Structures are given as structure tokens and as C-alpha cells.
Amino acid sequence: MTNLPQNPTGEALKDALLEIGKRAQKASRALAVLSGQRKSAVLCAMADALCADREAIKEKNAVDMQNARESGLSSAMQDRLQLDDKRIDGMAEGLRIVASQVDPCGKILKHTIRPNGLVIDKVSVPIGVVAIIFESRPNVTSDAAGICIFAGNAVILRGGKEAIHSNQAIASSLNRAAMAAGLPDGVVQLIPWTGHEAVGVMLKMNEYIDLVIPRGGERLIRAVMEQSTIPVLKHYKGVCHLYVDKQFDREKALAIIVNAKCQRPSACNALETLLISRDALPKLAPALVDEMKRCNVELRVDNSFAAYAPDAKRAEELDWYTEYLDYILSVKVVEDVVEAVDHINHYGSKHSDGILSTNEESIAYFFANVDSATVYANASTRFTDGGEFGMGAEIGISTDKFHARGPMGADELTTYKYLVTGNGQIRS
Amino acid sequence: MTNLPQNPTGEALKDALLEIGKRAQKASRALAVLSGQRKSAVLCAMADALCADREAIKEKNAVDMQNARESGLSSAMQDRLQLDDKRIDGMAEGLRIVASQVDPCGKILKHTIRPNGLVIDKVSVPIGVVAIIFESRPNVTSDAAGICIFAGNAVILRGGKEAIHSNQAIASSLNRAAMAAGLPDGVVQLIPWTGHEAVGVMLKMNEYIDLVIPRGGERLIRAVMEQSTIPVLKHYKGVCHLYVDKQFDREKALAIIVNAKCQRPSACNALETLLISRDALPKLAPALVDEMKRCNVELRVDNSFAAYAPDAKRAEELDWYTEYLDYILSVKVVEDVVEAVDHINHYGSKHSDGILSTNEESIAYFFANVDSATVYANASTRFTDGGEFGMGAEIGISTDKFHARGPMGADELTTYKYLVTGNGQIRS
Numbered sequence: 001m002t003n004l005p006q007n008p009t010g011e012a013l014k015d016a017l018l019e020i021g022k023r024a025q026k027a028s029r030a031l032a033v034l035s036g037q038r039k040s041a042v043l044c045a046m047a048d049a050l051c052a053d054r055e056a057i058k059e060k061n062a063v064d065m066q067n068a069r070e071s072g073l074s075s076a077m078q079d080r081l082q083l084d085d086k087r088i089d090g091m092a093e094g095l096r097i098v099a100s101q102v103d104p105c106g107k108i109l110k111h112t113i114r115p116n117g118l119v120i121d122k123v124s125v126p127i128g129v130v131a132i133i134f135e136s137r138p139n140v141t142s143d144a145a146g147i148c149i150f151a152g153n154a155v156i157l158r159g160g161k162e163a164i165h166s167n168q169a170i171a172s173s174l175n176r177a178a179m180a181a182g183l184p185d186g187v188v189q190l191i192p193w194t195g196h197e198a199v200g201v202m203l204k205m206n207e208y209i210d211l212v213i214p215r216g217g218e219r220l221i222r223a224v225m226e227q228s229t230i231p232v233l234k235h236y237k238g239v240c241h242l243y244v245d246k247q248f249d250r251e252k253a254l255a256i257i258v259n260a261k262c263q264r265p266s267a268c269n270a271l272e273t274l275l276i277s278r279d280a281l282p283k284l285a286p287a288l289v290d291e292m293k294r295c296n297v298e299l300r301v302d303n304s305f306a307a308y309a310p311d312a313k314r315a316e317e318l319d320w321y322t323e324y325l326d327y328i329l330s331v332k333v334v335e336d337v338v339e340a341v342d343h344i345n346h347y348g349s350k351h352s353d354g355i356l357s358t359n360e361e362s363i364a365y366f367f368a369n370v371d372s373a374t375v376y377a378n379a380s381t382r383f384t385d386g387g388e389f390g391m392g393a394e395i396g397i398s399t400d401k402f403h404a405r406g407p408m409g410a411d412e413l414t415t416y417k418y419l420v421t422g423n424g425q426i427r428s
Numbered sequence: 429m430t431n432l433p434q435n436p437t438g439e440a441l442k443d444a445l446l447e448i449g450k451r452a453q454k455a456s457r458a459l460a461v462l463s464g465q466r467k468s469a470v471l472c473a474m475a476d477a478l479c480a481d482r483e484a485i486k487e488k489n490a491v492d493m494q495n496a497r498e499s500g501l502s503s504a505m506q507d508r509l510q511l512d513d514k515r516i517d518g519m520a521e522g523l524r525i526v527a528s529q530v531d532p533c534g535k536i537l538k539h540t541i542r543p544n545g546l547v548i549d550k551v552s553v554p555i556g557v558v559a560i561i562f563e564s565r566p567n568v569t570s571d572a573a574g575i576c577i578f579a580g581n582a583v584i585l586r587g588g589k590e591a592i593h594s595n596q597a598i599a600s601s602l603n604r605a606a607m608a609a610g611l612p613d614g615v616v617q618l619i620p621w622t623g624h625e626a627v628g629v630m631l632k633m634n635e636y637i638d639l640v641i642p643r644g645g646e647r648l649i650r651a652v653m654e655q656s657t658i659p660v661l662k663h664y665k666g667v668c669h670l671y672v673d674k675q676f677d678r679e680k681a682l683a684i685i686v687n688a689k690c691q692r693p694s695a696c697n698a699l700e701t702l703l704i705s706r707d708a709l710p711k712l713a714p715a716l717v718d719e720m721k722r723c724n725v726e727l728r729v730d731n732s733f734a735a736y737a738p739d740a741k742r743a744e745e746l747d748w749y750t751e752y753l754d755y756i757l758s759v760k761v762v763e764d765v766v767e768a769v770d771h772i773n774h775y776g777s778k779h780s781d782g783i784l785s786t787n788e789e790s791i792a793y794f795f796a797n798v799d800s801a802t803v804y805a806n807a808s809t810r811f812t813d814g815g816e817f818g819m820g821a822e823i824g825i826s827t828d829k830f831h832a833r834g835p836m837g838a839d840e841l842t843t844y845k846y847l848v849t850g851n852g853q854i855r856s
Contacts, residue, residue, distance in 0.1 A: 029773070033796045112818055118807055120817060127829055128799070210829050225657055231830045252852035259854035345457070354848075367847050368461045371556070379546055379850025388855070389548060389846075390540055401555055401638050401843045402659045403831040415829045418817075419795050420782075422807025424680035426687035427816070 004192055013193065017201050020156060021208025023186030024129040028154035030184050032126045036103025039150050042181045043099035046149075047092035049177035050142060050170065054088045060169035061138070068162055080137045081163055091142040091170070094393065098146045101392045104410040105152050119421040124414045126152030128210035131202060132395075133158045133224055135216035138166035144215075145174055145188045147395045151413035154187050156209065158202065161194035168192060203228040211413075215396055233408070236399045237323040238268030238351035240381045243340035243366070245357030246279040252378065253284065253356040254291055259380040260354075262295045266325045268397060269352045269384040273320060273330045275340045278304070281333065285309075297327045304333035320347040337362045341369045348372060350399050352381040352406075373399065373406035432620055441621065445629050448584060449636025451614030452557040456582035458612050460554045464531025467578050470609045471527035474577075475520035477605035478570060478598065482516045488597035489566070496590055508565045509591055519570040519598070522821065526574045529820045532838040533580050547849040552842045554580030556638035559630060560823075561586045561652055563644035566594035572643075573602055573616045575823045579841035582615050584637065586630065589622035596620060631656040639841075643824055661836070664827045665751040666696035666779035668809045671768035671794070673785030674707040680806065681712065681784040682719055687808040688782075690723045694753045696825060697780045697812040701748060701758045703768045706732070709761065713737075725755045732761035748775040765790045769797045776800060778827050780809040780834075801827065801834035 008016050034042070050057070061083040068078050110122040130153045132144045141157055148155040159167040171190035178187035191198050203212065203224065212232045214224040225232050242260060244253055260271035276284060285308035292299055299305075300315040309331075319330040320343070334340045337355065344353050354376030355366040363377045374384045384407060386394020391409030398404045404412035436444050462470070478485070489511040496506050538550040558581045560572045569585055576583040587595040599618035606615035619626050631640065631652065640660045642652040653660050670688060672681055688699035704712060713736035720727055727733075728743040737759075747758040748771070762768045765783065772781050782804030783794040791805045802812045812835060814822020819837030826832045832840035 029797070029799070032799070114816070114818060118811060125799075229653055231659060231828070249852070255852065255854055263855055363849075369457070371457070371460070371553075372845065374846040374848060376848045377850065379848055379853040380855050382855035383546060383848065383850075383853065388542070388546075390542060400659070405843060406846050415833060417800065418802040418834050420802060420804045420807055420811065421791075422805065422811075424677070424684065425807040425811065426683055427691055427808050427810035 007193060007195075009197060013197060014201050017191070017198060017205065018208070020186075020189050020191065021129070021205050023184075024154040024156050024189060025208050027178075027184045027186035028126065028128045028152070031149065031152045031154060031187060032105075032128075034152065036105070039103065039152065040099040042178055042183065042187075043095045043146055043150060045181045046142070046146065046174045046177040047095040047099070049173045050088055050092045050095070053169070053173040054085065057088060057166065057169045057173065058083060058085075060165040063165040064138075064163055073162060077136055077162070081166070083138060083166055087139060091139050094139075094143050095146040098150045098393045098410065101150065101410060104150070104414050109416055116425050117423065118425055121419045121421075122416050123419055124411075125417050127413055127415050129154045129156065129208060130413065131156045131158065131209045131212045131230070133199065133212065133214045133216070133220065135160045135220065136162050138163040138170060140215060141167045141170040141190070142174060143393070144213075144395055145171070147393050147410050148413060149178070149187060151410040153413055154189075156189050156191065156202070158191040158199060164192070164194055199224075200227055203230060206230050213396060231403070233396070233398050233404060234400050235268070235396050237349045238270070238397075238399075239272050239321065239323050239347065239349040240269055240351055241273045241275055241340075241344045241348060241353040242271055242381065243275040243334070243337065243344070243353075243355045244277060244280045244284055245337060245355055245359055245362045246277045247359045247362075248280060248284075248356050249358060249378075250283055250287065254287055256354075256356060256378070256380050257288065258291055258295060260382055261292075261297055261329055262327070263380075263382055265327055267382065268323070269381050270325070271329065271381055272322065272324055273332065273347070275332050275334050275343055276305070277336055277340070278333055281305075281308070292329060295327070297329050300328060300330040302332045305331045323349070337365050341366060345369070345371050350401070351397065352376065352384040354379065354381055373397070435621060435623075437625060441625060442629055445619070445626060445633065446636070448614075448617050448619065449557070449633050451612075452582040452584050452617060453636050455612045455614035456554065456556045456580070459577065459580045459582060459615060460533075460556075462580065464533070467531065467580065468527040470606055470611065470615075471523045471574055471578060473609045474570070474574070474602045474605040475523040475527070477601045478516055478520045478523070481597070481601040482513065485516060485594065485597045485601065486511060486513075488593040491593045492566075492591055501590060505564055505590070509594070511566060511594055515567060519567050522567075522571050523574040526578045526821045526838065529578065529838060532578070532842050537844055544853050545851065546853055549847045549849075550844050551847055552839075553845050555841055555843050557582050557584065557636060558841065559584040559586065559637045559640045559658070561627065561640065561642045561644070561648065563588045563648065564590050566591040566598060568643060569595045569598040569618070570602060571821070572641075572823055573599070575821050575838050576841060577606070577615060579838040581841055582617075584617050584619065584630070586619040586627060592620070592622055627652075628655055631658060634658050641824060659831070661824070661826050661832060662828050663696065663824050665777050666698070666825075666827075667700050667749065667751050667775065667777040668697055668779055669701045669703055669768075669772045669776060669781040670699055670809065671703040671762070671765065671772070671781075671783050672705060672708045672712055673765060673783055673787055673790045674705045675787045675790075676708060676712070676784050677786060677806075678711055678715065682715055684782075684784060684806070684808050685716065686719055686723060688810055689720075689725055689757055690755070691808070691810055693755055695810065696751070697809050698753070699757065699809055700750065700752055701760065701775070703760050703762050703771060704733070705764055705768070706761055709733075709736070720757065723755070725757050728756060728758040730760045733759045751777070765793050769794060773797070773799050778829070779825065780804065780812040782807065782809055801825070
């Protein structure tokens with residue numbers, strides 16, 4: 001990347017960021033007209049570059065790790081920050097997987113011939129310039145860049161200050177590889193200034209940035225949304241529900257509940273609240289309490305369920321809104337699917353919610369009325385994932401209703417334009 | 429609509445707007461599960477209600493007209509404000525046209541069966557609650573409400589203060605008709621408070637409003653965008669271009685230029701800047717100057733074109749950015765399609781831009797590289813319109829890249845959700 005000023009502020013910072021924006025826009029125009037094959041080749045060249053530059057990347061990562069130890073970063077955070085050969089290979093492999101997908105651009109989404117002979121094609125095209133704001137893990141630098149570029153978008157990255165040296169090494173490696181493949185400087189750029197001021201300026205650069213994706217905790221996401229005049233694709237949180245209907249298969253239901261809660265409790269698609277129809281209680285509750293005990297899951301129950309779990313803590317109003325991301329499950333008894341849906345639409349986060357039922361009518365009601373990105377019948381909520389949906393790779397899971405919902409792959413990083421072919425038509 | 433407080437401010441205004449938001453959200457959930465047939469019936473009932481309530485509507489409109497005269501509103505603005513039987517019939521007819529379309533909801537956009545047997549359907553669903561902020565014309569109240577409701581969305585309207593009495597009469601008529609058709613109160617609501625404070629509060633009500641569409645001048649739209657934390661679909665302006673390539677059909681080109689500029693100069697899809705390749709000048713320029721004179725179009729030309737129009741005013745830098753909406757055309761000579769595209773992507777508004785050419789390569793370059801919602805070859809830019817695109821009705825034309833671009837019909841007021849059907853799948 002071109003030389004950038006050291007820690008500019010005020011107008012100097014603004015100018016420097018505008019330069020980054022202009023470079024990204026220029027690069028995005030070159031990317032937008034590349035064939036899928038050329039984009040795949042660029043991504044493979046980037047993967048090779050990461051492997052070739054691995055010693056330099058590890059060296060820069062060592063600086064971040066040293067700073068992390070000195071500033072007393074938690075060992076979990078240090079683990080996320082650390083890059084070794086295996087992780088660098090993983091980043092390269094991720095780029096190659098994206099490169100093997102079908103080009104998301106140039107798809108004819110709709111083809112119309114009008115009575116006057118105009119031919120209207122609605123064609124998928126890149127969004128343009130995507131800014132990603134993320135927290136500690138440096139491998140996001142390459143994962144996010146890869147998927148953005150494959151969709152034909154230039155990317156501006158802004159990572160956390162803990163990972164700044166690692167991120168710079170990775171971003172430079174990727175950008176150099178793109179330039180060596182014939183693209184202009186600016187396909188991948190990392191904001192090198194870690195102060196808040198830079199983010200504030202960036203989030204108003206509507207003219208050069210088309211989309212912002214914040215990846216991180218809820219606080220980061222809220223801050224981005226409040227400041228940004230650029231459209232933001234958000235992933236707030238996953239307060240995911242399962243509802244056990246009156247008629248259900250006990251063995252399947254128990255297996256799904258255990259899987260949704262325990263297979264990876266820290267994931268956003270993990271189960272947080274179990275709703276049980278009153279009629280299902282005798283058949284489900286005793287076995288459920290045993291299973292949850294066996295799995296070391298702490299229950300937070302309402303008054304009705306307390307009869308089956310007398311020692312369990314009572315759930316408070318706040319529990320129904322809470323994404324525990326831990327071995328904790330809130331349990332509530334409801335009358336029927338109608339009450340279950342009301343609870344989910346009120347307390348949920350529009351992420352992933354499911355019904356466990358053998359009754360077609362209940363399933364149909366649940367599918368029609370639950371206002372979430374992904375609605376399940378008789379399967380674990382843990383399937384909400386780009387890989388599991390067959391997208392190859394994902395840049396995140398949207399809890400927004402706008403542009404993209406649920407798992408987002410390269411297709412979700414495109415928009416469309418209309419190409420209208422005439423032979424002299426004028427409007428009368 | 430339920431009784432609302434008179435001119436509340438501060439917390440009282442906030443509470444009152446939250447009530448409106450909650451009602452809209454509840455109504456949207458009832459609308460979301462209606463069949464297309466039921467929604468058509470609701471729209472037809474609304475059309476009937478407007479006709480039945482026409483005397484009351486005209487009476488309220490007379491109050492607005494009286495105020496308009498007293499406050500010295502321009503006669504053009506007074507004309508836009510006036511409602512007579514013909515305009516009320518037109519509003520009713522507009523609702524019936526929307527009602528005759530195919531239901532935009534419930535479409536299966538993608539159907540996937542995963543190796544583990546999970547069936548994933550991506551299905552179109554309503555967005556939820558749509559807020560429309562608009563200026564004087566009261567017929568927007570019914571046009572916008574109709575298209576939103578047909579897409580399954582509840583609508584919150586905020587019109588200009590000049591039309592407040594007319595808008596209230598129309599919105600109440602529509603909402604009463606929806607309630608008589610069995611829907612909850614709140615399908616159509618109009619904000620009755622005309623102060624700026626109400627808009628500011630509304631634009632932060634993310635929990636209850638899913639989308640904001642401002643309709644009006646650029647100043648209104650910028651203000652909305654700057655204040656809103658809710659996604660905004662914008663139509664900034666139409667700085668539309670035609671580019672005449674080296675090889676072109678003169679008769680067709682002249683007819684298209686005249687049509688694009690003169691058929692309705694006040695429209696956003698009217699031509700504002702003509703780009704001409706230097707090689708095309710001898711063949712085009714003399715006839716063009718004559719035609720434009722005949723049509724009373726004032727030219728603003730660059731130095732190269734001035735040889736053909738010595739009396740014409742010279743274009744200034746600002747002209748290239750300007751949406752004249754008048755019988756004025758800026759004219760610039762470029763070397764080739766590459767320079768034309770660069771000009772369009774730099775000065776344009778991503779609305780509608782076309783090439784007039786008989787050369788396939790130039791057309792392909794133009795189509796691939798122009799970053800606009802609608803890109804034409806050999807046709808007038810005036811076709812950018814929901815009706816002309818076969819959408820039946822339109823709620824506007826988006827110059828955004830996000831969610832929807834170009835003409836927006838009922839389809840563009842939907843989003844999607846994934847319905848995942850399993851038989852006990854858990855993630856391993």
C-alpha cells in the first residue's frame with residue numbers, strides 16, 4: 001500500500017481516509033469487471049502470498065502477542081490473537097475454498113421482454129466498496145477480504161488495536177498479491193490508525209464506501225450503527241428458541257435440544273430459551289431435567305416448570321432477552337404454538353428459532369408467524385451457518401431484515417443493476 | 429385510529445410515537461400472514477372507502493387549500509395539493525391496480541436439499557413496518573399505503589404540514605376500511621404532529637420501524653439519512669446521461685435524445701448531460717443543435733462542442749453535477765466510451781444512463797462498467813419507471829445500491845426468510 005501518514009488527526013486524518021476511499025473505489029471498478037475465473041485466480045494468488053509471507057506475518061504477530069502479554073490481555077483473547085503455521089495455512093485454505101465457488105456476479109436474476117420490445121435483464125453485480133470493522137481475531141482480515149473480493153468488492157478493513165501488526169502484515173500480503181495479479185493498489189486496505197476518530201470519519205464516507213459490516217460484540221455494533229450514514233449489515237445476537245409442541249417425538253426432541261444447547265454453547269446459533277407447551281410437560285420434562293443435569297446445563301425456569309426442577313433458579317424477565325453463550329438454558333411453559341410465537345417475536349433476536357412437532361398445522365403456523373431469518377422444524381438451530389447452508393463460506397449472519405438475512409455468503413455481497421437493450425425505443 | 433394527544437413534546441411525544449410504532453408492528457404481523465387474495469380484497473375495500481368518504485376528504489382538503497392561499501403557497505404547489513373527484517377516483521383506481529398484481533410474498537426464491545436431508549426454502553416475506561416521509565401531494569398517502577400493504581407491510585406516514593388535513597382524512601378512511609376487513613387498528617397510520625421533533629424520534633425507532641422511505645427533495649432526503657438509525661431507501665436525484673458512440677444511427681439517436689430530454693423534463697429519468705464521442709461530432713452535432721433549438725432546449729457546452737454552437741453558454745464544472753429538471757442540456761465531447769463511462773461514474777447519480785451505439789463492443793463495455801441502477805443501450809432513459817418495467821405500480825426509484833435499485837414495486841418491499849424442515853437433524 002502507498003505510504004500513509006503517521007497518526008494524523010482532524011483534517012489530515014480526513015484527507016488520508018478519503019485517499020483510502022478513493023483508492024478502494026478505483027480498485028472496486030477494476031474488480032467489478034473481472035470474470036469469475038480471474039477472481040478465483042486472484043484469490044489463489046493471495047493464498048499463495050500468505051504462505052510465502054508466513055515468517056513475516058508470524059514476526060508481526062509476535063509483536064502483538066508481546067504487547068498483549070504486557071497489557072495483561074486475557075489468555076482466551078491471547079489465544080484468539082495468536083497466529084501459527086496451522087492458522088496461516090487455514091487462512092490460505094479458506095481463500096482457496098472461496099475461490100472454488102461459482103461467481104456470484106453476472107447472474108441474470110430476471111429477464112423481461114416488454115411489449116415495446118425493450119429487453120430488461122436484472123443482473124447481479126458487486127456492491128462496490130465494503131468496510132469491515134472487527135475485533136481481535138486477525139484471521140478475519142483474510143476471511144473477510146476473500147469473500148468480499150470474490151463478490152467483486154474492494155475491502156477496507158479496520159481491526160482491533162491488539163492485532164494491528166498482524167493485520168497489517170496480512171492485508172499488505174493480500175494487496176501485494178492482487179497488484180501482482182494486475183489489479184490496482186487498493187483491493188485490500190487496512191486502516192492503520194487505531195483511534196476512534198478514524199472510525200467516525202470512515203462511517204460518514206458515503207461517497208466511497210457502500211456497505212459497513214461490523215463484526216464483534218453488541219457494543220461495537222451499536223456504536224457503528226449510531227454513527228454510520230452508510231448502510232450497515234448487523235449481527236446483533238442470537239437469542240435462539242426451540243418450542244416443543246403438544247405432539248412431538250421425544251427422542252428426537254431431546255437429541256435436538258441437547259445438540260442446540262451443548263454442541264457449542266458460545267455460538268450465536270446455540271439454543272438459549274426452551275419453550276414447552278403445557279401438554280408436552282409430562283412426557284418431556286423429567287427426561288429433559290435429567291439430560292440437562294447430565295450435560296451440566298444450568299436451568300432458569302418459570303413457575304410452571306419449577307414443579308419438575310424444584311432446585312432450579314427462577315428465570316427473571318431479563319433472562320428471556322439474554323444470549324447466555326454458556327451452559328445455561330431458560331425454560332418457559334406456554335399454552336400452545338400461538339403463545340410460543342408471541343414470546344419468540346417479542347424476546348427473540350430474529351436469528352434462529354425452531355419448533356419440535358409432529359403436527360403439520362403447528363409447523364405451518366410457526367413457519368408463517370415467526371419473524372426470524374431462519375425458522376426450523378425438527379432440526380437443531382446450530383445449522384444456521386454459511387457452510388451448513390451450502391454457501392461455501394460466510395462473512396457473518398445477519399439479524400437485519402434488509403438486503404440480507406441469516407447466513408451471508410458471496411451472493412449476499414452483491415446487488416444488481418438493470419441492463420436495458422433497445423433498438424430506438426422512445427417513451428410516448 | 430385511536431385518539432392521539434394534541435401536540436405533545438418531549439417524553440409525551442416519544443410515548444405517543446412508541447404507541448404508533450407498537451400498533452404498526454402488531455398490524456404488520458396480522459398482514460404478514462394474509463394470503464394474496466385477502467390482501468387484494470383489503471385494497472379493494474380501501475378503494476371503495478376512499479370513494480365513499482370523498483365528501484369528507486374534499487372538505488378537509490378545502491381547509492388545507494384555504495391555509496395554502498393564506499400562507500401564499502405557490503400556485504404550482506396549490507395545484508399539487510388540490511383534491512377533486514378525478515384525483516380521488518385516481519387514488520382509488522391506483523389501489524385497485526396494485527390489488528390486481530401477483531402476491532409478492534410467499535415466493536420460493538431458492539430451494540435446497542442438503543446432504544443431511546435438511547430442506548431449506550428461501551421464501552419472500554414482508555419487511556414489517558415501513559415509514560414514508562413525504563412532501564406535499566396528498567395522493568402519496570394512498571399510493572404508498574397501497575403498495576406497502578400489498579407487500580404485507582404496515583405503514584406509518586408522515587406528510588407535509590400543508591396537506592395535514594387531507595392526509596388525515598385519507599389515512600383514516602384507509603385504516604377504517606382495513607379494520608372493517610378484519611385487520612387490527614394500525615395498518616395505515618399518519619403522524620398527526622407536523623413539528624420536526626416527531627420525525628427525529630421516529631427515525632430512531634428501530635425496534636418498531638424496519639424501513640424508512642423519504643420521498644421529496646434532496647434536502648429532505650439528506651436530513652432523513654443523517655438522522656435515521658433505521659435503514660433508508662433513498663432517491664437522491666437523476667443526473668442521467670446519454671453517450672453517443674463513434675458508430676451510431678443518427679435518426680434513432682436524435683429521436684432518443686429529444687425524447688429523453690423533452691418528453692418530461694421535470695422527471696428524474698430525463699436526460700441532463702449528453703456525452704458525444706469526438707468522432708461522432710460531424711455527423712451528429714449540426715442536426716442536434718437544430719433539434720435542440722426547435723425544442724427550446726438551452727445548451728451548456730464544453731469548449732469542443734462550442735464550435736458547433738458558438739452562441740451557447742459554456743458549461744461550468746457544476747453543470748456536470750446538475751439535475752436541471754428543465755429544458756437545459758449540458759453537452760460534453762469525450763474521446764471514447766472509456767472516457768464517457770468515467771464521466772458518468774464520477775458525475776452521475778447512479779440512476780439511468782445510456783449508450784447510443786451500433787458497436788457491440790462499446791455496448792458491452794458500457795453495460796459492464798457503468799455503475800448505475802439502470803443502464804440502457806439504444807433506448808430513452810425515460811423508461812426507468814415501475815409501470816414501464818412491468819411492475820404495475822412503484823413506490824419510487826432507488827439510487828441506493830442496497831436492498832433495491834432502480835424502480836421499486838411491491839416485490840422490492842419484501843425481504844426473505846429461510847424455512848428449514850428437518851426430521852431430527854443435529855449438528856455433528
